[in-house]
Structure formats: structure tokens, C-alpha cells
Amino acid sequence: MSEHDGKTGNRLRKELPREVPAATAPPPERTPAEPQPELTGRQRLVKGLWPPRVTRAQLIFALLLFGLGFGLAVQVASNSDNDSALRGARQEDLVRILDELDDRTQRLEDEKQGLEKQRDELKNSSDQAEEARRQTVEKERQLGVLAGTVAAQGPGITMTIEDTKGTVEADMLLDAIQELRAAGAEALQVNGVRVVADTYLTDSGKSVSVDGNKINAPYRFKVIGKPQDLEPALNIPGGVVQTLEKEQATVTVERSSKIVVDALRAVERPDYARSSSQ
Template identity: 85%
Template sequence: MRQMSNQDGTPENRLRKELPQEVTAEASGPAADASPQSPQLSGRQRLVNGLWPPRVTRAQLIVAVLLFGLGFGLAVQVASNSDSDSALRGARQEDLVRILDELDDRTQRLEDEKQGLEKQRDELENSSDQAEEARKQTVEKEKQLGILAGTVAAQGPGITMTIDDTKGAVEADMLLDTIQELRAAGAEAIQVNGVRVVAGTYLTDSDKSVSVDGNKINAPYRFKVIGKPQDLEPALNIPGGVVQTLEKEQATVTVERSDKIVVDALRAAKRPDYARSSSQ
């Protein structure tokens, strides 16, 4: 039986040259699709894939909130310190020296008071007649408390401060700031236009004037203050202090030192309605 041949005379089995191609196509079919090779990623691409989209855990969120709160608190603290220091940044050298001297004087007054109390304690402990010594100290303490309470007159060195307010711009809070500044500087007795200033004194605005403990007073406001003049006057004249504040309101302020200031306005002794000594 003769073999079949193509027109060119080549046997049919010799036409199977494409068989390897068919086998290759079959091999690269389903089996190759089952395990495709992944494309190679660069280091930058792997970093981007790891960071985005972000994966935030609860712990990370809590830490972020705490850090934000801490940063906000520090910013507020820095801002407040900057505001409090702004008044001193523009101060002259002599003003800064005066402020430091005033702080030193306040520290010295507290130290003297401490030493005085320790001396009284030692005298009571070492005195042969402790009852008599205690009576003397009680009388002396009564005089001191009477001055502070305004029930007795007082005299001593100090200053006279006059505030002339022709514009009617001075209000009760400005006079209260003046009293507070004088107390901080060591004032022991204060009198304003014939009204004694004590621990419970209050000031209110009253029809373009000021009332002190319900007593209406008018400008010029005259302060009679007993204390160390070298401490009282500089305290009023510090940068941004009482005098500068009043002068901004177009008020005229004069301060005079004196070796003898008499504070003779008195307050009636008032028994507290509710407070009682804890020793009773």
C-alpha cells in the first residue's frame, strides 16, 4: 500500500513538524495559568504598599490624641508666659532694678516677721513669769490687730497719694488695684477720703463716683498710707502698674513721702455673726 503524499511529494508523517508547537501550546495552557509569575516590585513600591492605605490601631489613636493634648498645653503655656513677660521686655534697666529691689524687700519683710514670731515664742518659753509675758504680748497683739481692723488710730512713716480725676474716668476697680498694690508692698494702715480701709473693704461704682464700704467719695481721691515709703512708692510706679494705668485714663497722680502719716478714720468693732474662735 502506497503512502499518501502531498503535492510536493513529502510523506504525511513528515508534516508533523508542528507537533512540538502544539505540545508547547498545550503545556502553556491551563497548567501555566495555574501558577502565574508575580511581577517584581521595587523597594519604593513595597514601602508605599505598606504605608497606604494607613492602618491605625486603637492604641495608636490614643497615643496621637495624648500627644496632641500635650503639644496644645505647651503652646498655651508658652503663650501665657510671653504675655506676662511682655510688660517687662520693654522696661528700662532702672525699672527692672526697682522691681527686683521690691521683691527683695518683700522677702526681707517676711523674714523679719518670721524672726519676730520666733522671738515671741522663745520669750514665752524662757520667761520666768510666763503669765506676765503672755499678758504683755496679748496687749501688744491687741494693738496690732486694732490697727489692722481699723478700730484704733495709727501713725507712722508712709506716703500720701492723690489721684485727680477731672475726666471722671477712674473707676472702683482701679482704686481697688491701688489698694491691693499698697498692701502687697507692705502697707499697714490705709485711709481713703476719710474712710478706713480694712480686710473686708469693698468698692463699687456709684453715679460717676466711687463708694467705699457704702460711703460715697469723690475725686480727688486721697490715700493716706502707713508703711515703708521706700517700698510703697516704687510699687506704685512699676512699669504697667497703678500710676501708668491711671495716667492712661488721663488722671493726675502725685505721691509724697512723709515721716509721719496719721490714719485716724475708725471703724466700729463688729462681732461676727457666725465665725467663732476654734479654741472655744
């Protein structure tokens, strides 16, 4: 082919019209959807709220809020009861209750300082093994006092309950023991029977049994502890002394710088429990 023919062919291609694309089929006609009935405002609100769409996180959060609200309600009710009980107390009774609370706070603070001192001694002692042995012996002695297996002496009070009418029952003496423990009693015996953590009291006719040992009035409590805490705890409004006096019993409380608690309990070997170090 000559150069002239090539130029003529290119000119003809430029002049020819482009191919017309095939006509596309028209889209199918859509069937108009049936018109939906328009919802009222109340129907839209109900449709948005029901059924509820609750996630797990929302459920847990709701349970936590419920528990918090319940706890606050119980605390408010308890405070209301305490407020109503104290509202009718005399000024000197309120002062005595406040003093007792201050004494308990101070006692806890002293115990905290003692534990911190033991910790520091273990850290700073040049012979930590010897210090540990010394503290072990001291702790064994303290536990023996609490368990009632060794005698104890120290400051405290003696409380005597005269019951000529035979109206004093075991639960009243148990309330006295619990009040004394709450006030810081460290060792206690009643009519020659040592009172420890698992002590139980029962009625036995017109007398009382302590751990199966029958005791008769007058009931004499020997208690080792801080007298300034023990005596006020028994004399608070509505406390042990007032309850016993309502039963026509006579209660006397005497402070002493030396109380001897020498009633002992036999050492019991547990049937199943063993030291984890064995």
C-alpha cells in the first residue's frame, strides 16, 4: 500500500460516524407499593419502647443500681432507728455514749500501732529469726488467754447480778457477755466457768447452764479489760443493767486494778483440722 492510500484511509476513518451503541432495554415498571397506614404519635412511641432492647451491659448496670439503692435504703432505715433511740436519751447519757465510742476508736488505733510496731521490728531486727520466735511465744500466750487454757490477770471489773425472783434467763446473761466483748473484754469467767468464743448458755429450771455447767444466782462476772470502757458499756440507756433491773434483779459493777481469771478449759485436740505446715 502507498503512503497516499494510507493517508486516505485514516481520513475516511475520522469522517465515519462512531458506532451507535445498542439501545438498552427500558427498566421494568415497578409495581407501586401499597400505601402504609400512617401511625399516630402514641403508636410510634409504643413501637419504639416495646419490645425492649436491653443489652447485657445495661442489665448489669441496672442490677448494680438496684443493689446500691437497696443498701442505701437499709442504711437510712438503720440510722433512723438509731436516731429515734438516741433522741430520747439524756444529755449525760449521750456524753457517755460518745466517750465510749472515742475509747473504742482509741483502742483500735492502739491495736493498729502495735501491729505496725511488730511489723517494723521484724523488718529492722538484726536477728529476725530470734525476733520471730519471741513473737511466736507471745502470740501463743495471747491465744491461750483467748482460748481459756491459761490463767490471766489485769485491770477490769466485777459485775454481780442478784436474782432473788428467779427472773434472769440465759439470753440476758448472753447479752451481758456480748456487750462486754464488744467493749474490749479480753478474759471472762462466770461463777468459775471460763467464757470463750464457743461458749453457750441455756436455761436450766430457775438457773442457767454455761457450757453444760449449771450455775446459780448470784451471777458473778470477772472481766479483764479497760474498766473505763467496760462499765459504761453496761450502763448505756436500754443496756444490760437497765434490762436486768426491769426484771427486778440487782446489778453492781466494781472497777479494780487487778482481776484474776483463773478458770481454765481443757485443751481439745481437733478431730480433723491439722496445721498446714505438717
